[in-house]
Amino acid sequence: MKRYASFVVGTILAILAAVLSLVGFRSLAAQDSQVKSSSSKDPMATNALKLVTLGRNIFRFDTFGDEAFWGGVLKLHTTIEGAANGGVGPGLSPKQALTFGLKVDSAALPPGMLGQFQNGQLNLDDPAVTLTLLKLNAVVGVTGFFDTSGVLQSVGIQCALCHSTVDNSQPALCGGLVTPNPGTGCVGRRLDG
Numbered sequence: 001m002k003r004y005a006s007f008v009v010g011t012i013l014a015i016l017a018a019v020l021s022l023v024g025f026r027s028l029a030a031q032d033s034q035v036k037s038s039s040s041k042d043p044m045a046t047n048a049l050k051l052v053t054l055g056r057n058i059f060r061f062d063t064f065g066d067e068a069f070w071g072g073v074l075k076l077h078t079t080i081e082g083a084a085n086g087g088v089g090p091g092l093s094p095k096q097a098l099t100f101g102l103k104v105d106s107a108a109l110p111p112g113m114l115g116q117f118q119n120g121q122l123n124l125d126d127p128a129v130t131l132t133l134l135k136l137n138a139v140v141g142v143t144g145f146f147d148t149s150g151v152l153q154s155v156g157i158q159c160a161l162c163h164s165t166v167d168n169s170q171p172a173l174c175g176g177l178v179t180p181n182p183g184t185g186c187v188g189r190r191l192d193g
Contacts, residue, residue, distance in 0.1 A: 059192065060164070063143050063156025071145065071154025080134075081152050082127040091127025097139070098124075103166045104187040108138035117187065118170070140164050140190060164192045 070076045082091015098104070106114060113136075116122045122129055131152060134144030141161025145154040166188035184191070 056192065059159045060190075061137070061143065061158060061160075063158055065156075067143070067145055067154040067156030070156060077144070077152045077155045080127065080130060080155065085128055085131060086151060092130050093125045093127050094122075094129050094133060095124040097130055098186040102142065103140040103164070103185075103190075104133060105138050105140050105166060105190045106170050106188050107190065108136050110136070114170075140166060160190075160192065164190060167191055 078087035079089055080092045081087025082089055085091060094104075106117075109117065113122070113132075130139075131144070133139050134142065134152065134155070135146060135150070137143065141158050141164060143156045143158065144152050145156065147153050165184045166186065168185035169188040171185055
């Protein structure tokens with residue numbers, strides 16, 4: 001049963017990673033700078049900037065309630081946690097998650113943790129580190145839902161899972177993984193759309 005659950009999670013994540021590598025949109029950064037430069041003079045530009053920011057936040061962080069399926073029905077979070085953290089099976093380590101194609105937004109990491117990543121001081125084979133990354137909202141396109149005591153209750157996915165990546169600003173953190181798209185990495189600054 002444990003092996004089957006790990007296989008299902010791996011298959012789902014591999015499919016999602018394949019979709020992520022095939023789909024891409026250009027960044028809104030250029031549009032933001034144009035709107036920001038004119039927003040101080042134009043109320044319509046100010047409103048447009050607010051709408052772009054709202055849309056970006058929905059794109060990046062809204063799960064549209066799908067955690068009811070991923071966590072409530074499939075119990076995916078229990079396989080991510082692993083038995084050592086209250087779930088089932090061996091858990092999902094950061095190294096496995098990166099291998100499946102998930103990305104880590106380096107800007108979401110506290111400076112100390114980024115330094116630990118860079119210095120090889122984090123155990124990337126430990127599912128507890130994956131839980132920490134989820135708590136920090138650093139896994140691009142995946143949200144962990146935790147209770148008040150910090151126990152993972154569910155996971156949800158956002159549009160960003162398939163339509164965002166990260167740049168190659170932290171290539172050493174990818175542990176030798178080769179990403180399918182030039183200029184992208186597995187740990188770096190988020191590149192939306």
